[in-house]
Amino acid sequence: MKTTLEQKAKDISYKPVGQFEETRFEKIHNVIFSDSNVASIQVAHEIADLIRSKQEADEQCVLGLSTGSSPLRVYEELVRLHKEEGLTFSNVVTFNLDEYLPMERENRQSYWFFMHENLFNHIDIPKENINIPDGTVEGDEVIEYCLSYEKKIKKHGGLDFQLLGIGRTGHIGFNEPGSHYNSGTRVITLDHITRVDAGPTFFGIDNVPRKAITMGIATVRSAKRIVLLAWGQNKANIIKKTVEGDISSTVPATYLQEHENCTFVLDTGAGSELTRNKTPWLVDESLDWTEELTAKAVVWLCTLTGKSILSLTDKDYNDNGMSGLLALQDSYDLNIRMFNRLQHTITGWPGGKPNADDTKRPERAEPAQKRVIIFSPHPDDDVISMGGTLDRLIEQGHEVHVAYQTSGNIAVSDKEALKFAEISKRIYPSDEAQEIVDYIKAKKESSYDSKQVLRLKGDIRRGESYAAVRYLGLPDENVHFLDLPFYETGRIKKNNLSEADIKIMVDIIEKIQPHQIYAAGDLADPHGTHKVCLDAAFAAIDRLKSKPFMDDCWVWLYRGAWHEWDTNEIEMAVPMSPGQVLRKRNAIFAHQSQKDGVMFQGDDSREFWMRAEERNKETADRYNALGLADYAAMEAFVRYNF
Missing domain, CATH: 3.40.50.10320 (LmbE-like)
Structure with missing residues (x-):
């Protein structure tokens, strides 16, 4: 029988901001933290507890792992637990979600490199227990390779725990929009938005591979436990679509709505567009109408109705879930109060206006020169x-x-740096200037800058500032x-x-x-x-x-x-x-x-x-x-x- 969201909320050990409350809008269990670091540590401890419980039962612990910025703090905490608290990974088998294609292991943009730099090089996991899709597989071998990856996961009894992030397209792994809920490990063509988001890591979208190997939706959904991490306001819209929207291949993460043991772990930014946070009066009419919440509701109502604050009527409030607010005061007084609140934020004197009444200004008048x-x-x-x-x-x-x-x-391109280096060489010929020119011309896209080049790029930014x-x-x-x-x-x-x-x-x-x-x-x-x-x-x-x-x-x-x-x-x-x-x-x-x-x-x-x-x-x-x-x-x- 499918576990209800309420039961999951009782079972979960996380300590979120407030308590999770099932609403008619939400279809995936989620917890929201004020600090993503705290959230990451709790996720890491759930993984550690699972590893230890499997060790006590003399069983392997099979983990599905992801890359990107979202799980970094989780991996840091797992490394700390290993080094400082004796957590061993000797019984752990890992399967990574995906890898770019083509991609050499030694390339700094490879997920093989990422996982070893951030986790595997710092723990005692046996090398033969690490499984990351091979980005060097070519031609007809790819199909057979993907099937063998799938078989290997099943041979180990499936994934005990799958850690996920989410992309702006709603992709999990590299399961882009259009992915089928029964899909297995396969090659996929990356969505343009996904490649745009990866562009900074590759120093430009032109360097981002167009294809990748990814676990499929069915592979992910077969995991016994799934935790998806999302941090920051830039993830808020896709989280709302995933948690509150209908299941659709256009947002592949919505397939997780049908998983019986899945939790989205969010920070306040990522959870900000959920109905219970964005418009809580639509969820619970018995709210504590603070001044801040009232202002939020009135601005939202104006946007919804296309009216100015002073034009709102009792009917506007009652028709949109805010009758409880009108019980506290009539719309006329409420409108004037909210109008004045916003009016008093406007000032042409951000340092305060000297010799002026500052009781209704955002900044104090004194001292006059700050x-x-x-x-x-x-x-x-x-x-x-x-x-x-x-x-x-x-x-x-x-x-x-x-x-x-x-x-x-690092935000200065090699092309820009080369221009300045060559100008410098012409004005004042020197061995250092020539070394910088030679280094940049010979540099590969995936190489790190030398200290000299970094100093030059920093000086360019200083001059512009x-x-x-x-x-x-x-x-x-x-x-x-x-x-x-x-x-x-x-x-x-x-x-x-x-x-x-x-x-x-x-x-x-x-x-x-x-x-x-x-x-x-x-x-x-x-x-x-x-x-x-x-x-x-x-x-x-x-x-x-x-x-x-x-x-x-x-x-x-x-x-x-x-x-x-x-x-x-x-x-x-x-x-x-x-x-x-x-x-x-x-x-x-x-x-x-x-x-x-x-x-x-x-x-x-x-x-x-x-x-x-x-x-x-x-x-x-x-x-x-x-x-x-x-x-x-x-x-x-x-x-x-x-």
């Missing part, structure tokens, strides 16, 4: 995400400092390059945040003693740098919060290039005139190495200046649609209360 630090994860996030606000702060006389947290060196903020009038002495050590690996995969990173952040905050700190609150960054930079900022602020100067310091979070704050979340909205939009564009243009074919675009093919302008215009349009003033563009911020 010391400000803007933390920029990459050397262009400052102007891309808050260039208009930066311009205003400088223009209005504040002491503004921009601190670039990382060098951004100076050019951008000089254009806005910021003096050079107020520009700081922190080069946080976690980033300086020369590869896509970064190190974990360290004490050295946090100390650098602490030192600059303590040196400047700011009244305002701006930091990137964008957790949907496709390669994770924004999140680590934000964690570094939070850790530094936490250490310094007892200092007297921090009593007068406010922290504002902006979003990066991928997402904007929901309108109801915004606590400060800085409008821009058409002229200021143009100034922001020109500042972004100073980052020439990130224009025309930028390497780390994420899932959006537009250039950064285009997405920034369109996002700022959309924010202003949303405000206007709610009945507020009509501006050309707006930048948005949320205050972090430490």
Whole structure:
């Protein structure tokens, strides 16, 4: 008999944010954590418990494993359990989901390389127990190879546990849209979106293989236990489709709805579009209507009905699951309160307006001239995400400092670096310049950069950063390059945040003693740098919060290039005139190495200046649609209360 979601919720040992509640919308058991690291550790411990229980029964433990960024922390914890707590993998047999085709094992983009670098090289699993699809199989051999892979899984009694991630197309493994629920291990042609998402790892989509070997849907579904991991807001839409949508080959992950022992482990970003989180009043009318929830509901209702806030009627609220809200106050007073809430977020004075009543403004008036630090994860996030606000702060006389947290060196293409190296060689001939030119010309796409090349690429980003903020009038002495050590690996995969990173952040905050700190609150960054930079900022602020100067310091979070704050979340909205939009564009243009074919675009093919302008215009349009003033563009911020 099929296990109900409620029974699964009782059985699961995870400690999520809140308790899982079955709703009429959800068809797959899921738990949501506020921290993906905590979630990953709990998944790792479930795997460890399974391994130990199999050892006690003198049985093999057969694991299905996945690659990508989602399971990395799980693998780190399994390695720690092995090294520090004696967890042995001597009875473990593993089968990986997939591999690119063609793909040599030694290639850094291969899943063979990934698994050994992140797990197998650090544990005591017998080499003969490791099974990863072979990306070198050719021609007619492929079909027979796939059948033999399938037979080998069955020979070991099937998968006891399958770890999954999920792609934006809803693919699990490389089972792309159109995959049949009875499919087995086979060769598949990769969806264009999948190849776009893999592009950064391969230094461009043109280098991403077009085919792969993958376990099939039926193979995955035969596992006794399935756990799917999804982190970040960029996974939110596909998670909603998978958990709440109908079973369809267009979203292959929906086939998991029919599995009796499957759990989706999510963070708050990935679970944000689920009905119980996005519109909880549709699930439970007996809600605690906090001010934040009320604002969220009213903005949603305006979007649904196409009305401004002050035009909403009792019928609009009652017809859309919000009768409980009207029981607390009538729609007229509610509408005015919510309108004023949003109106008071708008300010042309992001540093506070001197000699003005600040009771209804997002920022305080005093001190009139503030010391400000803007933390920029990459050397262009400052102007891309808050260039208009930066311009205003400088223009209005504040002491503004921009601190670039990382060098951004890996985002400079070899073509761009070669151009600068050859110019340098012509201006000042040297052995070092010639070595760099020779190295880049001989370099293979899958090779790491030399230290000299990385330094050159970092210098290119520095030069562009100076050019951008000089254009806005910021003096050079107020520009700081922190080069946080976690980033300086020369590869896509970064190190974990360290004490050295946090100390650098602490030192600059303590040196400047700011009244305002701006930091990137964008957790949907496709390669994770924004999140680590934000964690570094939070850790530094936490250490310094007892200092007297921090009593007068406010922290504002902006979003990066991928997402904007929901309108109801915004606590400060800085409008821009058409002229200021143009100034922001020109500042972004100073980052020439990130224009025309930028390497780390994420899932959006537009250039950064285009997405920034369109996002700022959309924010202003949303405000206007709610009945507020009509501006050309707006930048948005949320205050972090430490």
